[in-house]
Amino acid sequence: MKKFLSLILLFGVTFNLYSQKIQVDLIEPFINQLMKDFEVTGLSIGIVKNDSIIYSKGYGTRKINENLPVNQNTIFGIGSISKSFTALTLGILVDEGKISWDDRVKDYLPYFELYDPYVSENFTIRDLLTHRSGLKEISGGTLWYHSELSRKDIIKKIKYLEPVSGFREKPAYQNIMYLVAGEIVSEVTGISWDEFLKNRIFDKLDMTNSTSISSVRESNKNLAFPHVWNENFKKIFVNQEKGDNLAPAGFIYSSSNEMINYMRMLLNDGVFKKDTIISKSTLKEIFKPQIIYPIQGSPFGNEFTSYGFGWWVTPRNNDKLIEHNGGIDGMHAKLFMIKNLNIGVIILTNISKEPAAFLLKAKLLEQIFEDKSLDFYETVKGYRDRRVNGAPKVRTKVNNTSPSVEINNYGGIYTDKMYGDISIKPLNRKELEISFSHSSIFKGKLEHWHFDTFKIDWYDIRVPDGYLTFNFNSNREILGISFEQGSLLDVDFSEINVLKKE
Missing domain, CATH: 2.40.128 (Lipocalin)
Incomplete structure (x- = not known):
């Protein structure tokens, strides 16, 4: 029996080491082909393993038709990965005993009000972070998207949003609730969420170029510019909206090098260079499944996929995949970590509606898990080619009709x-x-x-x-x-x- 157990342990160690393979020499040719096939403007990637950087590099250009090369320090929009930073700022306050996850939102923001008075009175910080308000997916987008409304203005208007399900009944992904969460940080600390984020996270993690403030972002000389496709599938540059009013949910800008420091801290139980940013116990709560939320099917997600505080969490074999995507106009990002293997990856791109980050993530997970079912490349490329080369759908106008009035x-x-x-x-x-x-x-x-x-x-x-x-x-x-x-x-x-x- 003892020998049998020894064999099991040996096999487990062997498998664990084997499953941690990332073939660094294959990354660059894959990215080069990926950028060609999917017309990616710029891309930056960072990979950390066992608290060491094993790959960090930029590809392509920061702006179409200009000689502005991307490198590992180029800052991109990380979109909804910003939500994980907001959860972290709240976690720091939990450590300090200033808040608890189950505190009522109204105790900090008396003006917080939802459609149902009972929900308004009982809504907690935990509810804010787990998408279980009862509102529909992405509810309230008209309030913040390219809007001049302030964070407080937006929060005061969400009382008019009608729910589509019961409170805490089922999840539906939100942005505005993370905006509320950021305002709680401001209320408790007496400074803006942005300032607290910089002082307590960015500065301590040597993330000197990362920012949630549009004016600081725009002054950076190594800024990636957003690109979208027009109706003729021609890639064009667009001006990024300010995004300050939704920064806690989606408008942090950072680089692959600096996001590597973020992942190192998270993978090291909240410690970075011997400085404890957040306690291990609080970080464990952030990563803990809070609500079942199988947003995507196999092979990335499964019936046990859930949401923590700002993170998707999926068990895979004996591993735990912790991840989040991010998308804003002209930008797309992916971050994933396998905590028990001490591996973290950040992928940043400056093009919308292209699956480049998705395919690069799939290729790396295919290597890590040695799972060929994660090879979607040709299937996705075929779909994309048909979309690009196919005739656009044209809606036929009804002729010979007139308006009812002048x-x-x-x-x-x-x-x-x-x-x-x-x-x-x-x-x-x-x-x-x-x-x-x-x-x-x-x-x-x-x-x-x-x-x-x-x-x-x-x-x-x-x-x-x-x-x-x-x-x-x-x-x-x-x-x-x-x-x-x-x-x-x-x-x-x-x-x-x-x-x-x-």
Whole structure:
């Protein structure tokens, strides 16, 4: 029996060592091919293992058609990976005894209010971090996306968002609740969340170029610029929105080299260069499954995939995959760690809607787990080629129909009780113009489509064309408008109920 146990232990050690292989010599040729096949503008990658950097390099350019090479210190938007930093700032306050995970939000932010008074009164910090508010996915996106509203302004408006499920019944991914979490840090410490993040995390981890503040980001000389595809599948540069109002949920900028320090601290139980940033016990709570949330199927996720505080957590064989993705306009990032193997990887890119980071993650996990089922490359490339080369879907206009009223009569101020005012005014005898009061990106031309439906040609390329219908009562008076709007990053137009104001 003793011999048998020894063999089991030996096999376990052998397997563990074997499963930690990352073939560094194969990374560069794979990335070069990946960038060519998927037209990736710029990419930076960092890999840490056993508290040592085993790979850190940049590829491509920071801006299309310009000689601005990416390196390991180029800063990119990390998107929703920012949520893990917000959880960490709260964890530091837990360590200091200033808050507890199950404290009520209203005890810190009296103005915090949700649609249901009972939920408002009982909502906790743990609820903020685990996506179980009862709201629909990405709820409240119109409030912050390219918006001039402040963090506090946004929080005061979320009381109008109607839930689609019971409180704590099931998860639905959110951004605005992490914004609330950041404001709790500010309330408790007396300084902004951004300042606390810099003082207690960035400075201590030697993350000197990382920032959550747009003005600091834009002053960096080694900044990656965002790129998107237009309707003809041509890659173009766009200006990044400020994002300060949603920084705790999605607008930290960092580099692969500095994110390596972040992963080293997390993999080392909260310690970086002998300095304890957060206690092991609190970090364990952050990484602990809080709510079952199988967001993706096999092979990355499974029926036991869950969400911790700012992290997806998935058991895989005898390993624990801890990860998060991040996406903002023109940027896409992936971070994953296998804590018991002491491996962490950060991948940063400056192109939207390309699976480059996904495929690079899959290739590395294929090496680590020696699992060929993770090789999706040719399948994904084939799908992408068909999408690029296929004829765009064109919606046929219904001819020989007319608006119910004269064009001028559609003009006026419309309003949604959550968002605020939306202006519609005549451009000429056939066209109108729509503009949202708080969001400059939501401005476009309305062209008659059929009857009282107009096609929206948004001026900004990031917003796909949509349709707007004017709603009438039996007296042919305009009551309001409704939208049929295509997919847009973290924005759901169906949440707004727009009525005629004047």
